[in-house]
Amino acid sequence: MNSTERGGSGVSIGIAHGPAADRGGTVEAAAKWLLLLAGCAVAVGLPAYFTVHPYRVNTLVPNLLGIVGGIMMLCGALFYALRKRIRALKQFGQMKYWLNVHILLCLYGPLLVLYHSGLAVKALNSGVALYSMLLVLFSGVAGRYIYRHFQLSLSGERTGLKEIREEITGVIEEVTARAPEGGPLVREIAELFAPTPGQHAGGPWSALLLMIRLDWRARRLRSRIARRLIAERDRRAIEEGLLRLVGLEKNIAALEATTRLFSLWHTLHVPLIWILALTVIIHMTAILLL
Numbered sequence: 689m690n691s692t693e694r695g696g697s698g699v700s701i702g703i704a705h706g707p708a709a710d711r712g713g714t715v716e717a718a719a720k721w722l723l724l725l726a727g728c729a730v731a732v733g734l735p736a737y738f739t740v741h742p743y744r745v746n747t748l749v750p751n752l753l754g755i756v757g758g759i760m761m762l763c764g765a766l767f768y769a770l771r772k773r774i775r776a777l778k779q780f781g782q783m784k785y786w787l788n789v790h791i792l793l794c795l796y797g798p799l800l801v802l803y804h805s806g807l808a809v810k811a812l813n814s815g816v817a818l819y820s821m822l823l824v825l826f827s828g829v830a831g832r833y834i835y836r837h838f839q840l841s842l843s844g845e846r847t848g849l850k851e852i853r854e855e856i857t858g859v860i861e862e863v864t865a866r867a868p869e870g871g872p873l874v875r876e877i878a879e880l881f882a883p884t885p886g887q888h889a890g891g892p893w894s895a896l897l898l899m900i901r902l903d904w905r906a907r908r909l910r911s912r913i914a915r916r917l918i919a920e921r922d923r924r925a926i927e928e929g930l931l932r933l934v935g936l937e938k939n940i941a942a943l944e945a946t947t948r949l950f951s952l953w954h955t956l957h958v959p960l961i962w963i964l965a966l967t968v969i970i971h972m973t974a975i976l977l978l
């Protein structure tokens with residue numbers, strides 16, 4: 689069984705363990721490594737190719753890189769935006785996979801476009817297109833950082849405060865049932881993430897600082913948990929539960945800041961995408977006409 693049913697409230701808390709979960713995790717990790725290696729191969733292989741065949745504007749390979757990179761970005765952006773909005777597309781996979789594919793295509797696409805440009809700006813229209821792309825790329829990475837703080841269901845949909853609280857109750861019940869000695873650690877986690885007065889006051893910068901501070905706190909707690917549980921019999925399951933608890937308490941503590949920042953990010957990110965689309969169209973028109 690992948691997730692553990694808890695007695696009290698009867699809600700599945702999703703602490704995944706067992707051979708099936710291990711296998712799933714291994715396949716996912718292997719796929720990530722493979723894709724990372726493929727990206728590194730492209731990043732190293734292309735400069736090597738251009739040292740043997742010096743880069744020349746408007747020749748086959750640079751042009752192909754631009755076309756393939758552009759198509760990758762277009763597909764990555766379009767399919768994800770459509771999947772988010774069209775219910776009928778739900779049957780084609782969970783949100784988390786679509787987001788991963790979006791990120792993959794929108795990271796590797798710009799990489800190809802960078803090589804397509806020869807890492808130099810030769811005309812105003814191409815310069816504007818290139819910098820708009822980099823802006824959207826960095827904005828995407830920032831958005832991903834904020835997004836990481838949302839509580840996601842198993843399918844990758846965003847969930848709310850009620851679901852987080854329910855899951856917290858479930859995890860605490862399970863951890864303390866397995867190891868009553870885990871009680872002090874559970875309390876320690878709750879205390880460390882308890883909201884402080886005025887925590888949510890202030891603008892976007894203080895929200896961002898709060899998220900970074902909570903991340904830092906979670907990181908310290910994780911290593912403390914690993915040290916304190918060394919002698920436990922049921923160590924793996926308890927550790928998994930406690931780590932989940934750290935993540936959930938952090939998500940609750942950061943929820944207001946995350947929601948505010950993400951909506952601000954979205955307000956900036958979407959117009960940037962339209963600017964990018966417009967600059968790419970101008971760039972392509974200029975190339976076809978000149």
Ligand code: HEM
Binds near residue numbers: 769791795821826958
């Ligand atoms: C040039 C590259 C990129 C383009 C054109 C692009 C485009 C888009 C589009 C169209 C959306 C959907 C907006 C909406 O539906 O409201 C989106 C959302 C998002 N993108 Fe990108 N993106 C790019 C790069 C990236 C990168 C590199 C990352 C992460 C490393 C990223 C992470 C995200 C995240 C987290 C969301 C929000 C997900 C959500 O609200 O459900 N993007 N992006």
